[in-house]
Amino acid sequence: MNLKLLARELNLSFSTVSKALRDSHEISAATKARVLAKAKELNYQVNPLASSFRKQQSKTIAVIIPEVVNDFFGPVINGIESIAQEKGYHVLIYLTHEDMQKEQSITRLLQNGRVDGIMISLSEETSDTAHLEALQQKEIPLVFFDRIAEHIAVPKVITNDYEAALVATSHLIKHGGKRIAFLSISQNLSIVNQRMNGYLAALEKHGIEQDKNLIISCGRNEEDNLNLIRNLLVGKNRPDSIFASVEKLAVATYQVCSELGLRIPRDIKVITFSNSNMVPFLQPSLTTITQPAYEMGREAAAILFKLIEKKRHSFLPEKTIINSILVQRDSTRQLQ
Amino acid sequence: MNLKLLARELNLSFSTVSKALRDSHEISAATKARVLAKAKELNYQVNPLASSFRKQQSKTIAVIIPEVVNDFFGPVINGIESIAQEKGYHVLIYLTHEDMQKEQSITRLLQNGRVDGIMISLSEETSDTAHLEALQQKEIPLVFFDRIAEHIAVPKVITNDYEAALVATSHLIKHGGKRIAFLSISQNLSIVNQRMNGYLAALEKHGIEQDKNLIISCGRNEEDNLNLIRNLLVGKNRPDSIFASVEKLAVATYQVCSELGLRIPRDIKVITFSNSNMVPFLQPSLTTITQPAYEMGREAAAILFKLIEKKRHSFLPEKTIINSILVQRDSTRQLQ
DNA sequence: AAAACCCACTACAACGTTGTAGCAAATAAA
DNA sequence: TTTATTTGCTACAACGTTGTAGTGGGTTTT
Numbered sequence: 001m002n003l004k005l006l007a008r009e010l011n012l013s014f015s016t017v018s019k020a021l022r023d024s025h026e027i028s029a030a031t032k033a034r035v036l037a038k039a040k041e042l043n044y045q046v047n048p049l050a051s052s053f054r055k056q057q058s059k060t061i062a063v064i065i066p067e068v069v070n071d072f073f074g075p076v077i078n079g080i081e082s083i084a085q086e087k088g089y090h091v092l093i094y095l096t097h098e099d100m101q102k103e104q105s106i107t108r109l110l111q112n113g114r115v116d117g118i119m120i121s122l123s124e125e126t127s128d129t130a131h132l133e134a135l136q137q138k139e140i141p142l143v144f145f146d147r148i149a150e151h152i153a154v155p156k157v158i159t160n161d162y163e164a165a166l167v168a169t170s171h172l173i174k175h176g177g178k179r180i181a182f183l184s185i186s187q188n189l190s191i192v193n194q195r196m197n198g199y200l201a202a203l204e205k206h207g208i209e210q211d212k213n214l215i216i217s218c219g220r221n222e223e224d225n226l227n228l229i230r231n232l233l234v235g236k237n238r239p240d241s242i243f244a245s246v247e248k249l250a251v252a253t254y255q256v257c258s259e260l261g262l263r264i265p266r267d268i269k270v271i272t273f274s275n276s277n278m279v280p281f282l283q284p285s286l287t288t289i290t291q292p293a294y295e296m297g298r299e300a301a302a303i304l305f306k307l308i309e310k311k312r313h314s315f316l317p318e319k320t321i322i323n324s325i326l327v328q329r330d331s332t333r334q335l336q
Numbered sequence: 337m338n339l340k341l342l343a344r345e346l347n348l349s350f351s352t353v354s355k356a357l358r359d360s361h362e363i364s365a366a367t368k369a370r371v372l373a374k375a376k377e378l379n380y381q382v383n384p385l386a387s388s389f390r391k392q393q394s395k396t397i398a399v400i401i402p403e404v405v406n407d408f409f410g411p412v413i414n415g416i417e418s419i420a421q422e423k424g425y426h427v428l429i430y431l432t433h434e435d436m437q438k439e440q441s442i443t444r445l446l447q448n449g450r451v452d453g454i455m456i457s458l459s460e461e462t463s464d465t466a467h468l469e470a471l472q473q474k475e476i477p478l479v480f481f482d483r484i485a486e487h488i489a490v491p492k493v494i495t496n497d498y499e500a501a502l503v504a505t506s507h508l509i510k511h512g513g514k515r516i517a518f519l520s521i522s523q524n525l526s527i528v529n530q531r532m533n534g535y536l537a538a539l540e541k542h543g544i545e546q547d548k549n550l551i552i553s554c555g556r557n558e559e560d561n562l563n564l565i566r567n568l569l570v571g572k573n574r575p576d577s578i579f580a581s582v583e584k585l586a587v588a589t590y591q592v593c594s595e596l597g598l599r600i601p602r603d604i605k606v607i608t609f610s611n612s613n614m615v616p617f618l619q620p621s622l623t624t625i626t627q628p629a630y631e632m633g634r635e636a637a638a639i640l641f642k643l644i645e646k647k648r649h650s651f652l653p654e655k656t657i658i659n660s661i662l663v664q665r666d667s668t669r670q671l672q
Numbered sequence: 673a674a675a676a677c678c679c680a681c682t683a684c685a686a687c688g689t690t691g692t693a694g695c696a697a698a699t700a701a702a
Numbered sequence: 703t704t705t706a707t708t709t710g711c712t713a714c715a716a717c718g719t720t721g722t723a724g725t726g727g728g729t730t731t732t
Contacts, residue, residue, distance in 0.1 A: 003718060013682045018720065028680060048450045050718035053389040054687055060428075068417075069410035077404050081431050090450070092396075093429045095417050114384045114426070254617055278612060281590055283619025339688060349712045354690065364710060386688035390717055 006044050010035060021046070060090040061304060062110050064120040066098045066147075071247070071275035072293045073121070076145065079297025080119065087305055089116075096123040098186075098220065104131040110140070117141035117304045122149060124186035124220070141307035145300040146291075148190050155307070157300040157320045161191045164289045164324040165198025166205075168243055168271050171287075171326060173206050175269060175334045177241035181214040181232060183249040195245050195273070214239055218249055225249060229256045233268070240268060241332075247274035250286060270331040273324070284330035292322045342380050346371060357382070393452050396426040397640060400442055400456040402434045402483075407583070407611035408629050409457070412481065415633025416455065423641055425452075432459040434522075434556065440467040446476070453477035453640045458485060460522035460556070477643035481636040482627075484526050491643070493636040493656045497527045500625045500660040501534025502541075504579055504607050507623075507662060509542050511605060511670045513577035517550040517568060519585040531581050531609070550575055554585055561585060565592045569604070576604060577668075583610035586622060606667040609660075620666035628658045 007014035012031070020027045020035035027035075038044075052058045063080055065073045077093070084091045092115060096103040103123050110118055111134065118140060120132070129149045135142050136154060145157040172180050182199045185192055196215070203210050216232055218225040229252055232238065244250035250272035254264070262268050264284055271287045279286040299320055306316060343350035348371070356363045356371035363371075374380075388394045399416055401409045413429070420427045428451060432439040439459050446454055447470065454476060456468070465485045471478050472490060481493040508516050518535045521528055532551070539546050552568055554561040565588055568574065580586035586608035590600070598604050600620055607623045615622040635656055642652060 014718090015683075015720080016681055018718095019681090022720085026680065031680080045444075045448045047448055047718055049385075049389040049392065049394060049448075050687095051720080053385040053689090053717085054719045054721090056385065056687075058385060068404070068413045069407070071405070074405035074410060077429065078431065081404075081429065085431075090428050090445075091430075093413065093417065093427050095414065095421075108381075109426075112381045112383055112385075251614070251617055276614060278587070278614035278618070281587055281619070282614070282617050350688090351690080351713075352711060354688095355711090358690085362710065367710080383688055386717095387690080389687085389719090390689045390691090392717070 002044060002047065006035075006039060006042060009042065010038050056113060057116050058090075058114060059088065060092055060115045061117045061119065061301075061308075062092045062094060062106075062115040064094045064096060064103065064106055064118065066096050066121065066123050068093070068095060071277070072146070072291060075275065075293035076121075076297035076300075079294040079299075080301040081297075083298050083301035083305065089305070098124040100125040100128065107131045107135055111135065111138055115140075117143070117308045119143045119145060119300050119304055121145050122147040122189075124189055127188050141304055143300050143304045143307070145296055146191060150190055153318065155300075155303045155316045155318060155320070157296050157303065157322070158191070159291045159296065159324045160321050161194035161324075162198040162201070164273075164326070165195040165243070166202045167198075167326055168289050169199045169202030170206070171328070171332060172241040172243060172269055172271060173202065173208070175241075175265075175332050177269060178208065179211070179214060179237075179239040180208070180241040180243060181216060181239035183229070183242060183244045183246075183253070184215060184217050185219070185246055185249065187217070192245050199243055222248070222252065225252050226256060229253055230260070233257065233260055233262060238268075242268060242270045244270065244272035247272050247276060247279075247288075250274065254282065254286075264331050265333050266335055271326075280329065282331075284333070287327065287329045287332040289324045289326050291324045295322050338380060338383065342371075342375060342378060345378065346374050392449060394426075394450060395424065396428055396451045397453045397455065397637075397644075398428045398430060398442075398446050398451040400430045400432060400439065400454065402432050402457065402459050404429070404431060407613070408482070408627060411611065411629035412457075412633035412636075415630040415635075416637040417633075419634050419637035419641065425641070434460040436461040436463065443467045443471055447471065447474055451476075453479070453644045455479045455481060455636050455640055457481050458483040458525075460525055463524050477640055479636050479640045479643070481632055482527060486526055489654065491636075491639045491652045491654060491656070493632050493639065493658070494527070495627045495632065495660045496657050497530035497660075498534040498537070500609075500662070501531040501579070501581075502538045503534075503662055504625050505535045505538030506542065507664070507668060508577040508579060508605055508607060509538065509544070511577075511601075511668050513605060514544065515547070515550060515573075515575040516544070516577040516579060517552060517575035519565070519578060519580045519582075519589070520551060520553050521555070521582055521585065523553070528581050535579055558584070558588070561588050562592060565589055566596070569593065569596055569598060574604075578604060578606045580606065580608035583608050583612060583615075583624075586610065590618065590622075600667050601669050602671055607662075616665060618667075620669075623663065623665045623668040625660045625662050627660045631658050 003014045003018055007017045017035050020032045067073060081091055094106045100123055103126055132149055132152055142154045148156045148158060182196060184196055200210055216228050218228055233256055242253050244253060250270055253270055257264055264270055274288040275290055275293050279288050303316055339350045339354055343353040353371055356368045403409060417427055430442045436459055439462055468485055468488055478490045480490060484492045484494060518532060520532055536546055552564050554564055569592055578589050580589060586606055589606055593600055600606055610624040611626055611629050615624050639652055
């Protein structure tokens with residue numbers, strides 16, 4: 001009714017008004033000016049629901065992530081939002097809490113035009129990917145970031161987990177590490193596997209034999225993880241270095257070390273993937289591999305918008321890799 | 337076309353199908369079952385754009401916050417999302433980056449039915465509140481949380497900043513504090529003023545005269561803040577305790593202390609508002625007042641949904657206060 | 673001067689759903 | 703038996719916008 005009302009006010013047909021507002025070439029400059037002025041005067045704004053419905057595009061994207069209380073996904077959202085705001089898009093957030101079923105039901109909600117595109121970082125538990133292939137089949141623009149499904153052919157934005165893990169492990173070796181433990185987490189996660197492979201490659205490269213006892217599979221229960229790490233560190237035969245695949249395992253390591261009276265880095269060196277801005281203030285400050293979270297968010301969003309705008313035309317790179325960087329701090333410092 | 341298509345398949349009118357799908361009492365159980373079965377078979381889902389448009393409700397709420405890389409707003413979103421998911425609502429996220437203009441332009445986007453309700457935590461710089469009153473005038477359900485505009489009559493969910501600051505300051509005094517500095521931040525923020533008032537009240541209560549030199553107005557530039565804190569701590573006449581109104585100022589204090597060789601808590605005690613889960617691992621572990629972020633998010637969302645569902649009927653509490661808790665750690669421990 | 677062509681605007685039919693009004697047939701009340 | 707009432711369905715008009723297909727009046731072309 002509102003466009004109609006505005007049109008009546010101007011003694012114009014509402015098609016004319018609609019076109020004028022969208023700066024159509026069919027409308028004279030004079031009329032456009034008149035319409036714009038009146039629209040401003042009456043504080044007219046298009047009804048986004050009607051417009052979305054008519055155009056079958058929502059100007060909205062969905063971001064599906066496992067967690068938001070997280071030093072990685074926070075900056076990612078930041079990056080995504082910054083691009084979305086530039087493009088005039090709206091950002092829906094969905095949290096899976098690492099639960100595949102939730103991931104599935106969320107994707108089901110997004111199959112029918114509610115969003116113009118989807119960015120997703122998979123849950124730890126996602127083993128079956130049918131729900132993602134369903135999105136792909138419906139030709140909904142889709143981009144994976146960080147936690148990807150390797151075999152699905154959509155653009156992916158990741159960091160160089162393999163190389164970074166290789167560098168991190170080499171860093172530990174260079175600083176005297178001989179028995180280096182790897183604290184793993186969920187098996188389904190592409191990134192953790194990449195990191196583990198990087199770790200193994202570094203061992204091999206430096207002629208260190210891999211020791212199955214030094215690869216610890218941690219999980220989501222923090223108490224269990226503490227016990228696993230405690231078991232690892234109590235024996236005589238304990239490792240001299242720990243590579244935690246995620247930050248929370250490094251923090252758990254700190255906790256266990258303090259409990260057992262082990263000194264970092266003298267007794268044990270620690271390195272981890274982390275994006276926390278608190279790590280410089282830990283005691284000792286924690287050496288980290290820091291992922292370019294913000295940039296990954298921006299890049300993934302930029303790719304998604306290209307997909308949305310051109311649909312099938314352009315061939316986008318299947319994989320975009322943005323490098324992580326190692327920041328040395330005291331937890332891997334070699335004491336003389 | 338899709339409802340129509342499904343109807344043709346069933347030899348029913350599309351109104352009947354629509355009603356059957358929405359479990360209307362006008363439709364017989366047998367027909368409902370038949371429709372539901374066919375809908376499932378053909379994988380029919382209502383078009384949310386069409387439905388939203390027709391019903392003039394988007395089943396979407398907006399959350400406007402200053403930042404997402406933040407240990408407070410993270411859990412808040414978590415809480416909001418958990419309620420929204422229960423209610424079948426979708427959550428749009430908008431970041432103001434503490435910029436009032438962005439806040440204004442975001443609210444302008446939300447005036448026309450794109451969302452059924454809005455939750456907002458104001459930017460540091462928000463002094464003018466016309467854009468918020470505009471929302472109120474359009475009768476868009478609105479809830480403030482944490483950083484509120486006192487004078488606008490909408491439900492507000494906050495924590496007991498005043499009392500918590502009073503308790504925190506008393507805690508410092510109890511542990512021997514005589515010269516207690518307060519590190520403030522933006523002037524516009526209701527919460528910071530509340531905290532400062534709590535601080536001042538505690539001083540008065542314990543007969544400590546307030547010293548203007550001990551109230552430091554910090555800002556958004558981190559370098560400037562470090563300088564301000566450095567200036568505060570270099571003199572002979574330095575404070576024996578610091579109450580940081582926000583976490584980043586406490587971390588800055590840690591940094592300056594380490595630089596100046598001041599030992600915490602021996603030379604200086606530190607307390608702050610913070611929700612970081614890293615504070616136990618700082619050296620020394622940092623005493624904090626922890627806000628019930630998740631609960632605030634849930635509560636604010638629950639109130640918003642009541643507003644949305646009943647519109648004007650029910651009288652909701654103007655202010656909901658959820659208490660923060662003080663967690664003592666080593667940074668305020670009294671050494672004997 | 674007739675035909676062709678622009679220009680600036682109007683008319684109108686979608687988009688897919690929902691709610692209201694209507695309408696037979698069956699059942700209940702008078 | 704006649705008149706209400708209920709049941710189970712259909713018809714249809716919205717919701718506000720947008721894109722396509724006109725439509726006259728003016729200008730240019732032949």
